[in-house]
């Protein structure tokens with residue numbers, strides 16, 4: 001499948017090539033190097049911004065931080081949610097968070113340490129049952 005998006009220089013939809021380039025990241029007190037993907041127009045060589053690359057780069061940056069800060073990555077959060085057979089909204093409600101909170105974590109937003117702990121508790125079978133019971137009694 002060809003990669004196509006709008007090129008602002010050609011003023012038309014054009015095919016693009018993807019190049020990986022090193023990126024230095026600094027978030028809070030953590031610094032590290034990672035690779036970002038950039039798109040360039042095949043016709044004119046100009047820079048292009050397909051949305052999927054934006055999401056990819058966000059995850060490179062935020063998951064890179066999470067790995068180094070000892071927090072669950074977006075993939076690990078998704079895996080816990082899938083293990084519980086819940087949608088993003090159901091899992092948010094189960095943990096008594098805002099409806100869109102889990103969706104945001106899975107696409108990049110860095111979770112607080114307290115919520116990281118909460119998600120780990122939902123991953124463990126024993127503590128999952130306790131939360132389930134508490135939610136039933138609400």
Ligand SMILES: [Zn+2]
Pocket residue numbers: 007008009010011014041042043044045046
């Ligand atoms: Zn172009």
